[in-house]
Amino acid sequence: MKPILFLLPLIWLATQLSARAAGPIGTFTVAQDGSGDFRTVQEAINAVPDFRKLVTTIFIKKGTYKEKLVLAGSKQLVHFVGEDRDKTILTYDDYNQKKNRFGEDMGTSGSASIYIYGTDFSAENITFQNSAGPVGQAVAVWVAGDRASFVNCRFLGFQDTLYTYGYGSRQYYKNCYIEGTVDFIFGSSTAWFEDCTVFGKRGGFFTAASTPDSTRYGYVFKNCKLTGDAPAGSFFLGRPWRPYAKVVLLGCSLSAIVKPEGWDEWGKESNKQTSYYGEYQSTGPGAAPNSRVPWAHQLTAPEAQQYTRDRVLHGWQPTNLGTGGK
Secondary structure, eight states, X not given: OHHHHHHHHHXXXXXXXXXXXXXXXXXXXXXXXXXXXXXXXXXXXXXXOTTOSSOEEEEEOSEEEEOOEEEOTTOXXXXXXXXXXXXXXXXXXXXXXXXXXXXXXXXXXXXXSEEEOSTTOEEESXXXXXXXXXXXXXXXXXXXXXXXXXXXXXXXXXXXXXXXXXXXXXXXXXSOEEEESSSOEEESSEEEEESOEEEEOSSEEEEEEOOOTTOSOOEEEESOEEEESSOTTOEEEEOOSSTTOEEEEESOEEOTTBXXXXXXXXXXXXXXXXXXXXXXXXXXXXXXXXGSOTTSEEOXXXXXXXXXXXXXXXXXXXXSTTTTOO
């Protein structure tokens, strides 16, 4: 009997391990109640093999995960899937002037709730949040990796919510909700936004692109809604964080919160010559082509046809998950 009694703890352990809600091969499950492979998202990220050439899916169960996350450059082809978009929340509360352990300001880049360096990252049904509140620059998502795609995700914050950081990075946002106040979509990457809701709070600037002079396309918004609960006429469509900023709206619906002049030069006269801001067939009470600043562009049909997803993203097909694009 003694050998059998000795084996009982091992049998019990094996039973518990087999009962865990682990996903199929290539999938990790994160659950705060211990019913998955990991309790935290960062543990799951760390477990992804470096430079794996196949997609690793991280399924995240409902819950609010307060973690400052880093997806390293060696973690490529990682796919986040949330159980419920509005109830699977990845959040942190750092901000620009918050002090680090050395007593120094974290800065805008240091404030992000998640850093995405790995290429071919994708996410769906996830809420990304910076919960610091209206305390200045506080980034929810900082994206450096190339070919990053987000489908049916939310980005919550105030100033500087979404930082499209990566020089040469191509990014795709489909059916997403992005909210903020000042410059809350900003950075140097090329990004295509399709069927998204961009929600302005209080007043400010929807975009602050810093498109490099060597890059043809910056931000393109196609069939998006630019709206919010800010007062009427309190939001600019954008201003150039760097001189060659490029933003184009295609068939977008603009609410009354959009200022009639539309665009701002950020106090620098030369930005009027170097930046490129354009619209094609904007609709809604915020669409005022005759009132726009004279240095912005109302595109003709042939000009608008140059802005296809394939051309803007340089041939990358975001729906081809795991192929690494073309």
